[in-house]
Amino acid sequence: MNFINELDFARQLDQKDPLRSFRDRFYIPQRNGQPLRYFCGNSLGLQPKAVRAALDHELSVWQNLAVEGWFDEDEVVRNKPWLTIHERSKPALAHIVGALETEVCAMNNLTVNMHLLLTSFYRPVGKRTRILTIGGDFPSDMYAFETHIRARSLNPDDVLIEVYPRPGHETWQMADLLRSIAQHADSLALVLFSGVHYYTGQVFDMAAVAQAAHDAGALVGFDLAHGVGNVVLQLHHWQVDFAYWCSYKYLNAGPGGVSGIFVHERHHASAAMLPRLAGWWGYDQSQRFAMTKGFVPMPGADGWQVSTPTVLAMAVHDTAVQITAEAGMPALRQKSELLTGYLYFLLGDIIRIITPEDPNLRGCQLSLLIPEQGKTIFDQLTQAGIIGDWREPDCVRLAPAPLYTSFEDVWEVGNTLRRLLARS
Structure with missing residues (x-):
């Protein structure tokens, strides 16, 4: 696919996404009433809305x-x-x-x-x-x-x-x-x-x-x-x-x-x-x-x-x-490749990505190496409402999990990182 660094393009991908309804089955974390961009499913996935009823039932x-x-x-x-x-x-x-x-x-x-x-x-x-x-x-x-x-x-x-x-x-x-x-x-x-x-x-x-x-x-x-x-x-x-x-x-x-x-x-x-x-x-x-x-x-x-x-x-x-x-693993995998492909497109020319470029050799995670300024950039991402994962000494892991991550999320993360890197 020929990706475009435009918000409208990301929203078009979301409209065409056959799995888009699954996002509504999860609680998206919020801060000050605003949804966060959650890219940490490789560490802890989000809460399905249905689990509360399942727990209540077993308690009953x-x-x-x-x-x-x-x-x-x-x-x-x-x-x-x-x-x-x-x-x-x-x-x-x-x-x-x-x-x-x-x-x-x-x-x-x-x-x-x-x-x-x-x-x-x-x-x-x-x-x-x-x-x-x-x-x-x-x-x-x-x-x-x-x-x-x-x-x-x-x-x-x-x-x-x-x-x-x-x-x-x-x-x-x-x-x-x-x-x-x-x-x-x-x-x-x-x-x-x-x-x-x-x-x-x-x-x-x-x-x-x-x-x-x-x-x-x-x-x-x-x-x-x-x-x-x-x-x-x-x-x-x-x-x-x-x-x-x-x-x-x-x-x-x-x-x-x-x-x-x-x-x-x-x-x-x-x-x-x-x-x-x-x-x-x-x-x-x-x-x-x-x-x-x-x-x-x-x-x-x-x-x-x-x-x-x-x-x-x-x-x-x-x-x-x-x-x-x-959702089915084939469909999830297909969306995962598109999500990580889009993120790679948005960041690949400005940051070192150690995750393989070949989509066959990666899952829904990109690992970014940011020497010296890495922790500062990571903290700024968090302050901007983007939840990723920090690994010492200089790695930011971002995981666009396909069940609940949108292409608009990916676009926002990509462009926020561009802005932060340019400023640093």
């Missing part, structure tokens, strides 16, 4: 049924009882991540799920002990790697392979990642890193990584904190072994919202034999209340559940993910 069930809410079908909206509340979001999650319903489950929080899945899928044997990841991935993932490696009496300095961008580059070349996987094929137990990098917004070719890892005889997983609800995923088709994500960014399920996992169906038959950290909520549901010894997991991804689900958080999660599934 608690009020009127108390403990029977776990077992009685909800007569008002025919919801499943709380005992099977994790099933409500399965169709939506399966669409969003490209999976079978049996391969996904909403539960816990992201790093907890990472630990649970590493327990099962990081299985060092003989000389196959090593984990390959990207250097500079999200710190929580690195802490988890370190503790799992040490728990197996291994040394992280010997076991963890970190692949960094080439000198002078901010992002990775896929050829370097695939080459490193091949080079370490004899010693790899696991390949695991973020499908979308939190700092740069770079999207990795997860299908190619999965193929390379399997060719090397290793298992493969992905942290999809910045990928879920952002880019089109086909985890089942790509033969990914496992994945995990949070829901409070692009899925808009609230601060600290319920996480989710994916476990490919080829691991389901042998699931009972996999090492794991088990709890009673992952136990065979038909026998759970028999309170017997000997862990028997539920079929599929559900068997990795540990604790009783937090019903109120699950209600918010289900309500939010239904909106993403309704």
